[in-house]
Amino acid sequence: MDQTKLSARERILRTAHVLFYREGIRSTGVDRIIAEAGVTKVTFYRHYPSKNDLIVAFLDYRHRIWMPWFQDALQRHGNNLLAIAPVLQEWFADPSFRGCAFINALGEMGGSMPEVVHRVNQHKAELRKVIEGLLPENCDREDWASAVAMAIDGAVVRAEWGEPTEALHGFNQLIEGVYCLKPQT
Missing domain, CATH: 1.10.357.10 (Tetracycline Repressor, domain 2)
Structure with missing residues (x-):
């Protein structure tokens, strides 16, 4: 599915899913998830208050x-x-x-x-x-x-x-x- 058609929450989750599974949870930082999901820090933390x-x-x-x-x-x-x-x-x-x-x-x-x-x-x-x-x-x-x-x-x-x-x-x-x-x- 086209990422742009997803809600910010869903983009963050799907991006984290790919990165956490492929590269590991500890080695994947929040900043990278934010960048790859195309959201702001404020948006990220509104949906997920913590990693x-x-x-x-x-x-x-x-x-x-x-x-x-x-x-x-x-x-x-x-x-x-x-x-x-x-x-x-x-x-x-x-x-x-x-x-x-x-x-x-x-x-x-x-x-x-x-x-x-x-x-x-x-x-x-x-x-x-x-x-x-x-x-x-x-x-x-x-x-x-x-x-x-x-x-x-x-x-x-x-x-x-x-x-x-x-x-x-x-x-x-x-x-x-x-x-x-x-x-x-």
Whole structure:
């Protein structure tokens, strides 16, 4: 969408989204966001009284755009546990891929911002719920969803290191192992 057609608040948020994800939260200054969003400092601070407020808004925005993408991608690839690997492969192949925005934010901000920890926990809980929906009803879906979500996080971090093929191979090995260990009925 043409940036000029967006409200100042939306331009600031979208600019921060790109910069925070691509370059990191701590390394992206407010002055750069202001310049690239084409707003004044007064406008920036009217919408986001602090950088911390913008960080929280960034994580909320990332969640709102990433979760629907993930669910749509699962649908395209079969909407089952085996669909996760091709979805991850699709994500890893995106030239803008820089890992999980939530893991990155937590790594940068640590426990210094409880709001970040809260947003990360919310995002990861919703991801586990989506994964639960992919699992058969005759298993402990909550525990298996947590295990699969942890494997996704590991694959994402490994892919961010520049090893997406190895990340996907390891993830597939785990998922195939889950299927092999599952009791036959």
